[in-house]
Amino acid sequence: MNNLASHQHQRSVLASLPLPGRVGKPSVDDIYPRIFDAILDQRIAPASRFTEESLGDVFGVSRSIIRRVLARLSHQQVVILRPNHRPQVAAPDLEQTRQILHARRLAEHTLVRLACKAPHPRDLQGLRELVDRERQCLDRGERGPAIRLSGEFHLQLAAMAGNAPLAQFLGSLVPLTSLALARHEVKSRRHCAWQEHLAIVDAVENGDVDEAMRLMDEHLDHLEQKLLMAAGAGSST
Template sequence: MSRTAPTAALKGVVKASRTTSQNDSIYNEMLSAILEQRLAPGTKLSEDTLGEIFGVSRTVIRTVLQRLAHEKIVRIQPNRGAFVAEPSPEEAREVMQARRLIEEGMIRDAIRNQSPENIGELRRSVAAERLSLEKGDHEAWVRLSGDFHLMLAAVAGNKTLLAFLKELVSRTSLIIVQYQKGTLSPCSCDEHTEIIDAIVARNENHAIALMKAHLKACEDQLNLCESDEKADLYSIFAKPIKEAGKSRTAM
C-alpha cells in the first residue's frame, strides 16, 4: 500500500497536469481567435462544434468558456449558450478609465524595477508593433499593442496587478475590434516609445502623463457615440403607419 499509494497519487498529478495543459492550449487558441478578429463579437460558440474541432469533450470546452466568461471575453446566456462578448459603449469607457487609474501605479513601479534587459524587450515589442502597422495587419497590431502594456506590467513586478491588467487588456482588444474608427496610424508606436524613454530617464511625472494621454488617445479612436441610443421603433415606423392610414381612408 505504501508503494502503490504514491504511484496512484503521481498518476493523478500527471493526469491533472495534462488536463490543465490541454485546457490552457484551447483557451489560448480561442482567445487569440477572438482578439485577432477571426471570431467577431456576437459569434455563437457551440460546445459541440468546438469539442469536435479540438477533439475534446463538451466538459473541457465548457471549462474553457467559463474561464473566458470570467474574464468578460465571452458571455454565457442561460438556455442560449456562449457568445463572444459585445461590450457596450459604457463598458468600454469603464475599462479605459480603470486602465488609466491602475497603469499610473504600474509606471511608478516599472521605473523603480526596470533593467536593461526588459527595456530591450519593450523596444523589440514596439518594433514588432510598428512592423504590423506597416504590413496593414490589424489583428496582429491589436494583440501586440496589448502585449506592450502587459510587458510593462511585468516589469513593474506586481503579479496581482498583471493578472488584473491582463483581463482589462483583453477586454480593450475586444473593444478596439468592435469600436475602432478610421485607419490605424503609427502614433501609438511613437507614444509607446516615448513612454519607454521617460521610464529609462526615470522621469516619473512625464511617464505617467504620457501613459494617461496615450490611453485617452486610444479611447478617442473608438466610436462610442452611435450605439449609446437604442433605436426607437415607434419613431421609425410612426410616419409610414400614419400615411398608410390616410391612404386607406382615401380609398
C-alpha cells in the same frame, strides 16, 4: 443573413483558425491567441455564439482543452459562459467602455510609476520586441493580432512594476479594452500607436517618472478619444 448562411459563414471562419503547418496536438497556449485574434478581427462577431464541439473539431483536440481556452477567455470577460447556453462573445457597450478606460487610467498611473524605479534590461528588451511585433502586424494589416499585442504591452509593463494585485487588476481590464477597440474603432485608424509604446519604454528605461506618466496619460487620452468617439457614433446610427 439567414440561418443557413450564418452557419456556413461560421464554419468558414472556424476553418481558418488552426495553426498552419503545425505538427502534433495544439495546446491551450496555441489555441487561445488564434481564437482571441479571430474575435478581435471580428471574424467571430461580437455577441455571436459557437460550440465547444465545433472548436474542438477545428483544432483536433478534446472538449476539455477547448473548455480551458474558453475559461481563460471568460476570466478575461471576452467570452460569456452560462450553464445550458452556448459560449458567446462579449460586446461591451459605450458606458462599459467608459468605465473600463477610467479604471485603467487609475491603475496604469501607479504601475508605470513603479516600473520606473528599477527596470531590468531583460524586461525592457522584451517590451521593445513586443512593440516591434505590434508594428509588424500593423504593417501587414493584421489588425486582430496587433490589438492583442498592444494589450500585452501594457500587461508586461504592469508585470515590471512588482505589484501583483494591481497588475492582476489591470489584466482584467486590458482584454475588455481590446474587445471594445475591435468592435468600435474605425479600421483604418491605428488604435494604439506603437510609437507611443516605444516612447513609454524609453522613459521607463531612463527612470524618468514624470515623462513616463505624461506619455502614458497622453497615450490613454488618445485611446479614450478614439474609442468613445467611435462607440458614440456607432450608437447614434
